[in-house]
Amino acid sequence: MQSEFRCFLILTVLWQTNSQ
Structure with missing residues (x-):
């Protein structure tokens, strides 16, 4: 689960970084 x-x-986080 963890x-x-x-x-x-x-x-x-990776997605947000890629978006930026």
Whole structure:
């Protein structure tokens, strides 16, 4: 469960960084 949350968080951060 924690691993999934971490993966999702990293993905979101990466997405935001790519968007910028």
